[in-house]
Amino acid sequence: MIDLDFLLDTLGKLLAAVPTTLGLFFLSLLCGGMLSLLVVAMRVSPYPALSWFARGYVLVFRGSPLMIQLFLIYYGLGQFEFVRESPLWWVLRSPYACAVLTLALCTAGYTAEILRGGLLAVPHGQIEAGLAVGMSRWTLVRRVIAPIALRQCLPAYSTEAVLLVKSTALASLVTVWDVTGVAQQIIQRTYRTMEVFICAAAIYLVLNFLLVRAVALLEHRLSPHLRARPSHVPTQTKTV
Amino acid sequence: MDLFEMLGFGEQGWGSAVLLATLLTVALTLCGLLVGSVFGALVAAAKLSPRRSLRVIGECYSTLFRGVPELLVIYLFYFGGSTLITAIGQWFGADGFIATPPFLVGALAVGMISGSYQAEVYRGAYLAVSRGELEAARSIGMPTLMLARRILMPQILRLSLPGLGNVWQMSLKDSALISVTGLAELMRTTQIAAGSTRQYFVFYVVGGLLYLVLTALSNQAFGRAEARMGRSQRRNFVNP
Amino acid sequence: MTTMPPPITLTTTGIHKSFGSHHVLKGISLDARKGDVISILGASGSGKSTYLRCINLLETPDQGSISLDGESIQMRQRKDGRMEPANRAQVERVRSQLAMVFQSFNLWSHMTVLQNLIEGPMRVQKRPRAECVEEAEQLLQRVGLFERRDYYPAHLSGGQQQRVAIARALAMRPQVMLFDEPTSALDPELVGEVLKVMRTLAEEGRTMLVVTHEMGFARNVANRVVFMHQGVIDVEGAPADVFGAQGSERFRQFISSHQERAAA
Numbered sequence: 024m025i026d027l028d029f030l031l032d033t034l035g036k037l038l039a040a041v042p043t044t045l046g047l048f049f050l051s052l053l054c055g056g057m058l059s060l061l062v063v064a065m066r067v068s069p070y071p072a073l074s075w076f077a078r079g080y081v082l083v084f085r086g087s088p089l090m091i092q093l094f095l096i097y098y099g100l101g102q103f104e105f106v107r108e109s110p111l112w113w114v115l116r117s118p119y120a121c122a123v124l125t126l127a128l129c130t131a132g133y134t135a136e137i138l139r140g141g142l143l144a145v146p147h148g149q150i151e152a153g154l155a156v157g158m159s160r161w162t163l164v165r166r167v168i169a170p171i172a173l174r175q176c177l178p179a180y181s182t183e184a185v186l187l188v189k190s191t192a193l194a195s196l197v198t199v200w201d202v203t204g205v206a207q208q209i210i211q212r213t214y215r216t217m218e219v220f221i222c223a224a225a226i227y228l229v230l231n232f233l234l235v236r237a238v239a240l241l242e243h244r245l246s247p248h249l250r251a252r253p254s255h256v257p258t259q260t261k262t263v
Numbered sequence: 264m265d266l267f268e269m270l271g272f273g274e275q276g277w278g279s280a281v282l283l284a285t286l287l288t289v290a291l292t293l294c295g296l297l298v299g300s301v302f303g304a305l306v307a308a309a310k311l312s313p314r315r316s317l318r319v320i321g322e323c324y325s326t327l328f329r330g331v332p333e334l335l336v337i338y339l340f341y342f343g344g345s346t347l348i349t350a351i352g353q354w355f356g357a358d359g360f361i362a363t364p365p366f367l368v369g370a371l372a373v374g375m376i377s378g379s380y381q382a383e384v385y386r387g388a389y390l391a392v393s394r395g396e397l398e399a400a401r402s403i404g405m406p407t408l409m410l411a412r413r414i415l416m417p418q419i420l421r422l423s424l425p426g427l428g429n430v431w432q433m434s435l436k437d438s439a440l441i442s443v444t445g446l447a448e449l450m451r452t453t454q455i456a457a458g459s460t461r462q463y464f465v466f467y468v469v470g471g472l473l474y475l476v477l478t479a480l481s482n483q484a485f486g487r488a489e490a491r492m493g494r495s496q497r498r499n500f501v502n503p
Numbered sequence: 504m505t506t507m508p509p510p511i512t513l514t515t516t517g518i519h520k521s522f523g524s525h526h527v528l529k530g531i532s533l534d535a536r537k538g539d540v541i542s543i544l545g546a547s548g549s550g551k552s553t554y555l556r557c558i559n560l561l562e563t564p565d566q567g568s569i570s571l572d573g574e575s576i577q578m579r580q581r582k583d584g585r586m587e588p589a590n591r592a593q594v595e596r597v598r599s600q601l602a603m604v605f606q607s608f609n610l611w612s613h614m615t616v617l618q619n620l621i622e623g624p625m626r627v628q629k630r631p632r633a634e635c636v637e638e639a640e641q642l643l644q645r646v647g648l649f650e651r652r653d654y655y656p657a658h659l660s661g662g663q664q665q666r667v668a669i670a671r672a673l674a675m676r677p678q679v680m681l682f683d684e685p686t687s688a689l690d691p692e693l694v695g696e697v698l699k700v701m702r703t704l705a706e707e708g709r710t711m712l713v714v715t716h717e718m719g720f721a722r723n724v725a726n727r728v729v730f731m732h733q734g735v736i737d738v739e740g741a742p743a744d745v746f747g748a749q750g751s752e753r754f755r756q757f758i759s760s761h762q763e764r765a766a767a
Binding site: 146148149151152153154155156157158159162166167170171174245246247248249 | 559561591595596597598599600601602603605607608609610611612613614615622623626627628655656657671675
């Protein structure tokens with residue numbers, strides 16, 4: 024009953040689209056990550072103007088569907104004369120770039136909240152110990168606050184990364200030929216929905232699996248201080 | 264046609280269409296959530312079961328619906344459903360292509376996806392119920408069914424509320440993806456209005472704002488529900 | 504033959520501090536000479552921890568001045584009337600010459616014991632790494648934790664963590680050491696090992712300000728006792744005097760209620 028040829032052919036076509044999906048993912052991960060640092064810095068800053076702007080940013084990008092954000096940027100911005108004539112147009116007229124831009128803006132909002140959660144979880148006592156030893160604010164952030172906050176964020180961030188992989192599928196709605204786009208095309212032509220779904224779903228599941236494992240590995244590497252205590256005590260004693 | 268006429272409720276205005284579409288979005292999400300609560304409860308029960316086979320099934324459901332892009336799931340139900348119904352129809356002698364009713368597809372897709380997240384919420388809530396309270400009930404001879412109804416369920420409901428609030432928000436945004444089936448919910452209606460008037464920017468902003476309004480109202484509603492349900496619990500001295 | 508009294512290292516004058524409407528410190532003036540081991544006693548709420556935290560500006564005093572080794576910390580008034588340090592760099596410098604041991608140890612959880620010890624000297628005092636590591640290892644030997652230098656704080660007991668914290672403070676080569684209830688968070692059987700280390704430091708001639716409930720330390724190790732009550736210094740002097748005839752009525756009540764609790 025299962026047409027193996029069709030299955031393999033579909034798989035081949037879908038795998039050819041994986042680089043597009045991965046490109047969308049990594050570019051938006053990077054840009055979104057950097058943007059999120061800016062947003063969270065604004066959010067925790069003592070200046071109300073910055074803090075409220077950041078709050079608004081997070082609210083907008085977490086409270087509205089990614090699809091409408093994407094269409095707003097791709098179709099909405101392209102409507103204006105001044106946008107089409109601006110130097111940004113070479114970016115904004117490409118569906119791929121618009122998708123990356125939207126995904127980056129959106130993930131920055133979610134990531135900023137995750138980072139903020141991590142910052143709030145840094146034990147206050149360790150910050151005071153840094154202050155008491157005379158650390159400058161920047162040294163404190165660099166050596167105490169950021170390392171601890173980032174380690175706290177990793178579990179929540181792995182969920183966000185998976186959501187980002189799934190979100191790349193929306194790029195297919197603005198004519199980007201990622202895995203979902205190609206899958207939809209095959210389905211519409213052949214109506215062999217189940218087989219195509221199985222192939223496409225398998226690809227995404229593998230990607231997510233690898234992603235989760237990668238974050239877990241990072242978590243493991245960064246947290247020897249949270250693991251069980253070493254079972255031996257080093258025997259060499261240095262004489263004073 | 265100026266801005267107000269376009270957005271207004273007159274003959275040429277899109278105001279009424281957009282508002283109706285908003286109601287449809289809410290209805291769709293609500294139905295989806297209800298469907299999801301059934302699946303969620305079943306999957307949670309499966310994951311908590313002592314039987315390995317059930318736990319595996321629960322895990323597979325979760326992994327599938329949390330790892331595969333929502334768009335693919337929607338395509339599966341829409342195109343796959345159409346193929347199925349057309350086949351059944353042909354069996355009964357009907358001719359031609361029968362599409363699955365979009366609302367049904369939408370509710371089912373949103374439902375099964377939210378179900379996987381709801382399962383986690385219910386599972387967490389179940390595990391968080393204090394064992395001591397259940398023991399106390401058992402020790403006075405309360406029958407299991409009554410115990411479930413009077414002690415377990417109210418606690419699970421209270422503990423699930425925050426998680427359910429998140430799932431509701433997520434499902435509201437997922438409902439926008441149902442627009443690909445042509446259902447005239449908020450996203451699709453915004454799209455049609457934008458395309459028809461060529462005022463892409465305005466309508467996508469309006470659509471986005473309406474989603475934000477829905478999100479804000481949901482936040483308030485859940486906040487109040489949480490406060491009412493949690494009035495028996497001790498409060499921290501600091502407001503979150 | 505008269506010996507010159509040791510020079511005054513730390514001077515605090517007229518320290519006031521309020522939290523909202525609660526006036527916690529109502530004018531504390533205290534001088535610490537080199538080698539002084541000052542034990543600060545008082546009931547909860549008397550302001551003793553707040554006072555200690557004002558010295559290294561973890562709390563900002565509303566009024567008053569602080570000088571270390573003759574250098575006075577410059578303060579200025581903010582637009583909203585509150586005080587703040589005028590020169591951030593000066594505060595950081597002064598802090599690097601003080602060292603604080605906290606009630607909850609506050610070791611940096613993502614660093615090993617050794618890394619905790621070299622962090623301040625290397626990054627704040629900008630000393631070369633090799634020198635910091637060597638000194639850190641010596642300090643760990645002294646507090647008896649050299650074998651655990653590659654352990655993380657989470658793997659140590661409370662008493663061990665506090666001893667590491669003391670070593671970390673010593674690594675900064677401080678002029679004055681501030682101890683904020685160093686044994687209050689420890690299980691009773693672990694208190695002894697920490698007090699032993701503190702006693703050794705006192706006998707070496709370190710300048711120490713110790714906020715503590717440990718009466719034994721105040722009586723036997725400190726050379727000065729300060730008793731605070733409701734934000735002011737009620738009585739101060741040598742332990743023999745304060746615990747003896749010169750002590751105030753309030754102080755006697757304080758000790759007896761402490762002993763009752765200990766006996767119960």
